[in-house]
Amino acid sequence: MTVLLPKPRFREPGLPRLDPGIERYRVAGLGGLILHLSAGDRVEIVDREGRQPCEIAAFGAGGRPDLPAFGLKPDGDASGINRLLQGEGENGAEIARALRARGIPLGVDKVARVLGDGRPGDSASLKAERDIDVVFHAPGPDRLLGADLPATDLSVIVHRARIVTGDAIPLPEPLGDVIAEFRVNRCTALSYEVKQGQFIQIVDVAGRQCSDFLAFDARRLQQGVERGLDMTTTRSLLGMIYPGPGLASKFFDTDMQPLVEVVRDTVGRHDTFGLACTSRFYEDAGYPGHPSCSDNFNGALETFGLARRPGWQAVNLFYNTGISAQNAIFLDDPWSRPGDYVLMRATKDLVCGSSACPDDIDATNAWNPTDIHVRIYAAENSFSRAVAYRMTPDAEPRLTRESGFHPRIAELTRNFTEYRGFWLPNRFNNAGPVAEYWACREKAAVMDLSPLRKFEVLGADAEDLLQAACTRNIRKLSDGQVVYTALCYDHGGMLDDATVFRLGTDRYRLVGGDEYDGVWLRELAERRGLKQVWVKSATDQLHNIAVQGPKSRDILKEIIWTPPARARVDEIQWFNFTVGRIGDYNGAAVVVSRTGYSGELGYEIFCHPKDATAVWDAVMEAGKPHGLQPLGLEALDMLRIEAGLVFANYEFNDQVDPFEAGIGFTVALKGNEDFVGRDALLKRKEHPQRQLVGLEIEGKEAVGHGACVHQGRAQVGVVTSGCRSPLLEKNIALCRMDVSAAAIGTEVEIGKIDGHQKRIPARVVRFPFYDPDKLKPRS
Template sequence: MNPTVPVDGGEIPAVWGLTSQHRTHRIPGQSAHWLSLRSGESIEIVSPDAIQCCELLPLDDYSRDQVAALLPDVVEPASLYRAQLAQSGASAKRLHRQLERFGVADPALAQGWQLDAGQLPFSLVLPPDASPVTLLLLAPGLDMAVDQHVASGELLIEHRYRSAPLTDLPLPATDSDDQPLPIREIHVPHSSARAYEVKAGEWIQVSDVAGKQCSDFIAFDLDAIKRGDEIVLDSTATRTLAGVALPQPGLYSRFADQNMVTMLELVQDTVGRHDSFLFACTSKYYEDAGYFGHISCTANFNRALKPYGVRPRAGWPAINFFFNTQAQPCGTIGMDEPWSRPGDYVLMRASRDLLCVSSACPDDIDPANGWCPTDIHIRIFAADAEFPRAIATRTTPLEPARMTKPTAFHSRTSALTRHFTEYRGYWVPTEFDGFGARAEYLSCRERVAVMDLSPLRKFEVTGPDAEALLQKALTRNVRRLAIGAVVYSAICHETGGMIDDGTLFRMGEQAFRWICGDPYTGIWLRELAAREGYRVRVQESTDQLHNLAVQGPQSRALLSKIIWTPEAHTPVESLAWFHFTVGRLGGPQGIPVMVSRTGYTGELGFEVWCHPDQGAELWDAIWQAGQPLGLAPLGFDALDMLRIEAGLIFAGYEFCPETDPYAAGIGFTVPLKSKEEDFVGRTALARIPASDRERLMGLVLDSEDLISHGDQLFNGRFPVGVVTSATRSPLIGKTIALVRLMPEFAEPGTRLEVGQLDGQQKRLPGQVVALPFHDPERIRVRS
């Protein structure tokens, strides 16, 4: 859908797929995707959850006739997208704007078809002699209420090309339906480099056309170049100012010159794996390897910069985008094939007028470019374009990138702080301006605090065998769980290692909601259901349910003032620990919400769940009602202090797939005696004698020295455990840690040392204690 734009070097070539002749598009739930299908090309439409339907709307009469001839004999007319448009929420407005942008002026008159989930996956192949067809593919769906269980899912479209123009390369992610288009494009053929100028505020998108291709990048101050002075991107200044090896979208996103002044800001990155300012490849590198006369990026840079009077160099320090390097503990630099896939990109914004030069690296003597150098493509966007900061995440290695999204409460939290971090594909606050982690922590311990926990993944598990699936998947005995109750559980694989932990809500006899951290858990549950032959639906509802945690001694008083519950549901003031209720905000006509007596702080607390459309309204109501009670916002830095004091575990720290529930400190979730039915991992867990199990314990240092995840614990010269999480505790006044210990050294009162500087040169003594550090009888959380 891109109009023609100027391209340095002439026409845009059809070079997509030099190493790959296909591309996968993702259509998020309740959204549409425009597609042009040319002769001899094909698409395959896949519903990952095997529940979401696909609707097709041809955009002209010829396309309608062509597509109709390729569809199954029995196919229903498209109708669900109209039902979505008839709603009043954000998804209806967003879809309406998309349809208008794609040329569907009157959706009521558009004619199309629906392929239901049972007809997917479906392949549509355009004959070799056909003219191109244009159509919209939709993943329509209705908004899901908090007590419903059918959410719109995403679709994947596998597009196989003969060849594709570079205009099909992905554009930068945007929060708006009005996608900014480039004002200029620069094509960099493989084994070459191109110089180009950008103005202050303009955006630079560097795209890997075919995947696994490095692109070295240098920037100069353009005004200084015109004066004969070379002010250039500087690696040491950039690393020093950012405090990281390579800038990344967010707070540490600036590239600086040798005067320590920002030149560029990194705004989006779909790869996250780049080299940190080593030299662009040089003639010497190839000569030392025995490849005399091999072209290099440095030589190509010297050639591209010559018209600007830039002095040639034997080696140019550059940002080596997409170059996959690793630093070993001994300091050795290693490398391997890039992680970038076809269409992956980085997006930067110029802080001043710049002269830039980009290469398509010619290295074909090692894995640096996947052994096959290919092309790089540059797009320049106008200064008045708007793009949000975003990092890519992928649940499976080869799927299309998912860019970081704001939560339903971002408009409110971003007004209170600029300190955000990426967590599970969303931006979440780390601390708040005017508060800080210590004040936020104290508010939760002494009064009440509110925090955004929307990145938690939600999965609706429904159907005749829903209980059977969860009984097989979870370590807990699901058959004992009552409707309206919640249970905390682990999910393990066959070795007993933990895939995830989370809370299970029993919404009905055969309707459950699983709340966890890892989006892969949904895929694993579907695979298990298919393997066991269960009649069950596992559908992700994360985009339909966002949630706030309201935690602290005054949390019940706060929510009791604003949450109305009908007579058939438990009121908030009577809600028992690990139970939930459904009600409305403010009264019987308010927005629907679900309230659970759950949390991650060790304090009395609740979580409040709503549809994202009502996120701002829910935040405002809680914020206003909480002011007389001393409410404060709570960021992830303060949450870490709270959960460590409470002895609560976190993925990637206390557990991973190589850690069983016993070693993670949650052996209580494995009822081997009372749960007679088999579950995944049971055999492996039953083989571990209690005397041989590693134990998660607490450690109180004698000081407030900082220690970190991964630091080893020593008894004399020998390691006996590891620090999993640590913080300075306002409660105890010392540094505390969660530690995993060999059973022989896990008794409370044992004296051990944390080893730093190779474990031998610096030792920090401390004492093993039982968990939790805070409220050992858990009286406060149960109150």
């Protein structure tokens, strides 16, 4: 008998796998969503993490409340949703602006409430009987106290009664007050004027569509001088292929004058290597007469007196290109998804051009040209600088956010970098990374670690879940203790490293680096049949700083009040924590753990973001007599490399097990129950192939992540992290080395250029390089 196998198909996890007429939205914890629904539209609300209610307000004609049109009764307290409608919460300002635009009042007397008591994935289905505007809100406590659960995300899936065509794909809500907007139809281009200070939003309507962008100094044009965006000048000034939100954010002309500044970018993959597509490109490919962006720009810009040209130098937004090892420019499908955008601010009066690229002969537009949309916002708007962070390829994007400590940190530096969805400081004014490093080694330093992902693991099966997920024996934890652990996949490769806090019976907190940890824990609970456990994301309601260094205990014991039943700060032992308040009984609530990432005596302080500035101020004031300094990522990297502390995607990834990552001590194989990856780790331990070693490097030439390590011609290792050690006055590195070359004293060479033309001698040494017996953090 012939068996017909299913036909293979391409998987595109980056684009919504939704049929026409179906839309998917995210409602952030403490945030909201506003949608217009037509009669017959059906909505499914999904509780992503369990035990998360949804509050609903609906408005009919004239802005009057109309929950019955949604089949609901107004029976719930409206205080939470009213705070959102009045501009508070995750995206309250956007909701309030959208309501004002629709003429809807910013408040209601009662709301309907659905969900809230069930498992992850539970849903509620509702249908609109007539046209209404609906606000969905994910309520939760303002602060986490006692047994409170953090507010977590909801999904809203809309099934439209009337399926729109591709040309009517809904656009994302405007970011602010729109003064003009244009649709650039597929395979065309248009021109427009923008005043200094105004904002330009280029929206990819359907996803995977490239858009060339031109900008010229309008005043110079009036003088008969063409000064437009110049990619060579921009790359040379920035030292980057193209600008992005942050410090290196401006596009320049040939006179080195900035024309536009990138404020937001939800894609992060563009092109500035070549011209806008030209007629010659299509002719040489065998398509004479094919429309091109350059020809379209010639027609669109002629009215502004710009000379026609066969090819226009442009910013190729959403164009996925790169440089291969053979020095060739390559391209692939764009990364952009429906509704993705780039937001720029005009630094001068500009004449601009935007295209919807007509290329349908290769992967430039994923073989299918579609529309581009342009919005112009008034200069009076204020937009955060942000890129988009996605937990998984098919997740909704989240814009870069600021921690609760950011207002104080921003007074001390403008040098920030995006890290896992947050802005963190690289270095501080008037000090710099070396001075910050020495402050931590000799006195004390404070650093923002708020991007660490926090998860509340709650319920009768919480311990069983963490026992299955972690390589450490979680059952040995007592209340008030913390343990450092690895999380592994079935094949033994690492998902993440994390610390686990035991807050009480059936109450744990996992603090890791990857937001996917929560998804993985919920999936594991499902696999193991653990029904009495909830994994709730708490990152947005628990921000944290680390106070590290020999003086850290003296600083914190002055300002942390603890109740009599809790240990004082000066009593906490290594990998333990206490609960207290800043100053006194009525101060801001904090959790203080004796943990850190510096190799020194140190503590971490967890608090609600609304209390973060009060916590920062108290720490900085108490630290003045002790020489406390703020510390950025550059100094932190030197500290953690000296201390042999591992970093995700450097010392470990999903192809590296804990033994290879240098944290084999976290794997409790003897007598421990089955945990994910245990069988694979047993085999890997018996037959090791690689291990993490320390390298001491001759000379002062920098060696960084990815550098090849050789014995003779053969490569035997790769540098995972490297730095110049201020304390040792030597270059050092961590290296994943073949076990044959891992013995202390082994001589190796680090390859530069092609790995062979230039070699730097190095020697395998004991690591951690600094305080290998961990006497400092134990002190």
